[in-house]
Amino acid sequence: MPDANSSAGPRLLGPAEVRSLAAELDIRPTKQKGQNFVIDANTCRRIVRESGIGPEDVVLEIGPGLGSLTLAMLETARQVVAVEIDDKLAAALPTTIQEYAPQQAASFHVIHADALRIDSLPDPQPTALVANLPYNVSVPVLLHMMTLLPTLERGLVMVQSEVADRLAAPPGSKVYGVPSVKAAWFADVRRAGAIGRNVFWPAPNVDSGLVAWTRREPPATSATREQVFAVVDAAFAQRRKTLRATLKNLAGSSQAAEQALAHAGVDPMARGEVLGVEQFARVAEGLFCTPDANETDDA
Template sequence: MTLLTARDIREIAADIGLRPTKQKGQNFVIDPNTVRSIVTSAKLQDHSSVVEIGPGLGSLTLGLLEAGHHVTAVEIDEVLAARLPATVEKYGKRAEEHGQSTAAADEAANFELVNADALRVTELPTAPDALVANLPYNVAVPVLLHFLEIFPSLESVLVMVQLEVAERLAAGPGSRTYGVPSVKAQWYGDVTLAGRIGKNVFWPAPNIDSGLVHIDVTRTHRDPEQRRRLFGVVDAAFAQRRKTLRAALATWAGSAQRAEELLRAADIDPKTRGEALGVADFERLAAAQGDTSTTGSARS
């Protein structure tokens, strides 16, 4: 499989009349070496079933296929989706002609396309064990959390996002960038920064650098009710992050006094702020609320 160069990207864009827009978060990787570096950073098992969100013109898609993985690409743009299968076929054959590959047909067979809004996708033709994507900056976190929720088969994630978002996702308690996305992503597994990507490998070049985030998904059992309770308390804790948890959780708990009771039951100082709590702390707090709700229901 040969990968797309800057010239290839511009030729395909001109052919389909594409003018990238910030509104759609369209910034296409134009450097093959960067694509291969991203695929390597994903640390995928051999022949993984990868879901790629927002494949665009196919730069990363071709890189994943070249590495021998099965790719299910989810693309919302109808024009881009219509062109992508032809790109996969063309560049697979081009590599074959140059003696670089003898498996163009296999690579095409390893490719599936879903023309849909990633935020609304609830099933895929092939269950993915990995998510690898250059996510549109404007919907990166919602899309990431949606796929982690909907597809329990996911074991590994590598996404490229705005550097600030990458740092936020990987931030630990006490950091000024630690917040709702940090806790929610880290509930699913170990989140780490996997690299930094400069502006010049994109067309058009964005105004900011990008970051790679790797998630080793360790929570294989994902109870929907547990997740709902946990995410609810996380949202409440950071909605007013300057306040102590006793005050910030008053509405969530029903009153400040009730919030204090739940915090003490979870062995958390009510004067603490949300940014000081780790995932395990939030889990204890959510469990305390769940335990008292169950007790209350039984008594009634």
């Protein structure tokens, strides 16, 4: 157990500490369960540094696990709020923080919940999201939090490398798709580096990447976010087909789809992968918000 008087700052977790905590909790991480704990303190410090969080930030962390990244963030942030779905991990986190960061323990709060089911957070509202996201739900969790918490100004998340590529992809890229467009609705997104497999225990079968984002205003449009996202989902449901074809069912007819695309100034023979989020917003306007769209809906 660390000496509470040894330092004013948190003591970070290394391989021995992570394995010891897991043993105490009788946790045997497996790749099948998606449990991969960060065991490298320098990686945690790097994530905090790249995130740009400061002493005024209230940071939201999803999936804190044993607390490796949590402790690193407590070195810098005003407060860390962690959402953990696992019963054992959620119950153990406050004790771990008290032992390894006694002087910062009052700045930590854990919420035992499924991040995808959370509909509110206690004040003060978070200003940043920094997390090693569970890879199987990383995109839904990120988009849910961006939607739920307009106070989030920026973030840095670690996800599977291919997912990081998709989130940060520009229009026209081979990996550009639904995650790219929906993330762009909320923020400017960029790749912020790669993470090696050897910093995890157990080592995952996939490479990891960092994605950084900064909140920006969504496109100016009379369409709602839900309407724009419905267009995005339809456009990428069949990537090889033209927008005229993919939007036919959503619009009600090929003619209505063409009218909506004309409203946006988009070639009906184009594919969704070439449109930016602003163009998708204009298409949604054409589908849902123009007089012609209303006539089609009433027909």
